[in-house]
Amino acid sequence: xxxxxxxxxxxxxxxxxxxxxxxxxxxxxxxxxxxxxxxxxxxxxxxxxxxxxxxxxxxxxxxxxxxxxxxxxxxxxxxxxxxxxxxxxxxxxxxxxxxxxxxxxxxxxxxxxxxxxxxxxxxxxxxxxxxx
Amino acid sequence: xxxxxxxxxxxxxxxxxxxxxxxxxxxxxxxxxxxxxxxxxxxxxxxxxxxxxxxxxxxxxxxxxxxxxxxxxxxxxxxxxxxxxxxxxxxxxxxxxxxxxxxxxxxxxxxxxxxxxxxxxxxxxxxxxxxxxxxxxxxxxxxxxxxxxxxxxxxxxxxxxxxxxxxxxxxxxxxxxxxxxxxxxxxxxxxxxxxxxxxxxxxxxxxxxxxxxxxxxxxxxxxxxxxxxxxxxxxxxxxxxxxxxxxxxxxxxxxxxxxxxxxxxxxxxxx
Numbered sequence: 410x411x412x413x414x415x416x417x418x419x420x421x422x423x424x425x426x427x428x429x430x431x432x433x434x435x436x437x438x439x440x441x442x443x444x445x446x447x448x449x450x451x452x453x454x455x456x457x458x459x460x461x462x463x464x465x466x467x468x469x470x471x472x473x474x475x476x477x478x479x480x481x482x483x484x485x486x487x488x489x490x491x492x493x494x495x496x497x498x499x500x501x502x503x504x505x506x507x508x509x510x511x512x513x514x515x516x517x518x519x520x521x522x523x524x525x526x527x528x529x530x531x532x533x534x535x536x537x538x539x540x541x
Numbered sequence: 542x543x544x545x546x547x548x549x550x551x552x553x554x555x556x557x558x559x560x561x562x563x564x565x566x567x568x569x570x571x572x573x574x575x576x577x578x579x580x581x582x583x584x585x586x587x588x589x590x591x592x593x594x595x596x597x598x599x600x601x602x603x604x605x606x607x608x609x610x611x612x613x614x615x616x617x618x619x620x621x622x623x624x625x626x627x628x629x630x631x632x633x634x635x636x637x638x639x640x641x642x643x644x645x646x647x648x649x650x651x652x653x654x655x656x657x658x659x660x661x662x663x664x665x666x667x668x669x670x671x672x673x674x675x676x677x678x679x680x681x682x683x684x685x686x687x688x689x690x691x692x693x694x695x696x697x698x699x700x701x702x703x704x705x706x707x708x709x710x711x712x713x714x715x716x717x718x719x720x721x722x723x724x725x726x727x728x729x730x731x732x733x734x735x736x737x738x739x740x741x742x743x744x745x746x747x748x749x750x751x752x753x754x755x756x757x758x759x760x761x762x763x764x765x766x767x768x769x770x771x772x773x774x775x776x777x778x779x780x781x782x783x784x785x786x787x788x789x790x791x792x793x794x795x796x797x798x799x800x801x802x803x804x805x806x807x808x809x810x811x812x
Contacts, residue, residue: 412600414626419641439621446622448774449642465641466622467602513600516626520641521670533672540673540695540776541684541704541711 414467417516419523421463421507422447429494429502430462436492437475437485439466450532451524459532465520473510479503564799568659568788569610574652575788576766577610581634581807585609586627590617596627603627603636606645610788616645616768625769625782633783633809636769640670640779644770650679652688652761652789656707656735659792662692663804666723666780672696673776674723677785680764681772683711688762690733693776694723703742705733709757716742716752724780726810730801732791735759743801746812783808 422430431444440446446466450459475485480503489495509523524530565577579585585607586596592605602624608614618624625636625643638644652658662677673695680689683704690705700717716731730743740752768785769778784804792800805812 410598412598414600414602434622441619445620448620448623463641464622465639465643467600467624467626513626516637516639517667520639521668531671540675540693540771541691541702541715 412513413469415470415513416468416473417465417511417513417519418468418473419463419465419509419520420447421451421461421523421527421529422502423461423505424459426502426505427462429498430506432492432494433499433502436487436489436494437472439472442492451529452532453528453530455530455533457532461527461529463520463524463529465516467513468510476503476508564796565609565786565803567796568786568792568800569612573610573788573790574612574650574655575610576608576612576614576616576647576650576785578606578616578768578785579609579807580606580627580636580782580784582609590619599627599629601627603645606636608647612650614647614650614766616647616766618645623773628781633807635665635781635783635808637781638769638778640668640777642770642777644773644777645768646773647766649763649765651763652679653763654760655789656760657737657789657791658690658705658733658761659786659788659790659797660690660692660703660729660731660733661784661786661800661804662729663727663783663785663808664778664780665726665783665808666694666778668779669696669723670779671776674778675767675769675771675776676727676729676778676782677787678767678771679787680762681767686762686764687757688735688759689764690761692729692731693771694727696723701727701729701744703729703731703733703740703752705735705740705756707735707757707759709755713754714740714752714756716740716749718742718744718749726808728801728805728808728810730797734791735761745810746801746805781808
């Protein structure tokens with residue numbers, strides 16, 4: 410049996426758009442409200458505050474097609490208000506969203522490669538050098 | 542579901558390995574609290590956290606993996622983008638965590654009646670990413686929560702650590718395999734004893750120096766176990782997860798070594 414999850418997708422969104430992007434992920438059926446799809450804090454040098462948030466996920470072609478169509482102005486038939494959104498919120502998020510799609514077999518290093526291309530790194534947790 | 546899973550395991554195993562497999566249910570035969578996650582048992586995994594769409598193929602996301610200990614401590618992730626991926630090479634089976642945001646978490650597991658716990662974690666990090674990689678941690682962060690334990694790799698020290706604490710700070714309470722890069726098989730078998738101020742660990746079958754610093758007092762807590770990412774938010778694992786067993790009590794040989802060999806076989810590790 411083969412999987413339908415044939416793609417790996419990395420997305421990065423500016424911090425100012427994070428909340429709307431998380432709600433959009435919920436509206437597209439990829440998360441549940443309040444949404445935490447964009448959960449990885451990022452900045453240029455790893456220091457606070459995060460300037461961007463990212464995610465990596467397995468995806469089906471249908472999800473990528475949905476994003477592509479939305480980016481071209483063809484929004485899906487969604488009750489945006491159910492997700493605390495309006496149709497007018499979507500274009501700005503999609504315009505700011507960095508999307509990188511690769512075959513699922515290329516998961517290893519996918520997230521880091523996109524971060525490098527965007528000159529971003531993970532924001533280090535507050536605990537300092539030692540985990541404990 | 543469990544019946545099918547056991548059938549698959551026995552079918553692939555030699556007679557000796559069958560004995561090892563039988564050792565795992567015995568860990569929980571007397572109602573011990575704990576968890577047993579086994580990615581080699583497809584019948585226990587679902588693509589969604591609600592458990593409606595089964596995992597059937599290499600590459601499927603895992604939103605729910607059922608606890609085989611009988612305690613109902615299933616691990617799940619409701620956000621699709623945060624789910625690890627089921628992978629197999631036809632012999633071995635694992636969950637692939639992407640080093641970015643994948644993780645699983647259980648509901649709270651009540652260990653408040655005990656101050657002695659055994660933890661077995663089998664992982665194989667495949668990339669040296671991040672400042673640490675959290676494999677399995679009881680509570681959102683051991684530094685902040687009394688009565689917690691954790692296994693992870695720390696880049697500063699290049700140590701594989703097995704921490705446990707009561708009321709005291711966890712610093713210096715750990716057993717550690719020191720100075721090894723993160724990439725490669727890591728089968729960590731530990732017992733934790735708060736009142737005995739002891740953390741032991743066998744790493745890939747070899748005993749390392751125990752942690753004997755004061756752990757403070759009290760019992761373990763009532764927290765979720767986070768797998769693959771601290772608190773679901775930091776120190777992501779980049780690599781393979783072959784399984785997790787946690788149970789109350791200081792598991793002794795031969796049961797501990799049988800469980801260790803069972804897990805080693807699952808990850809293709811020769812002890």
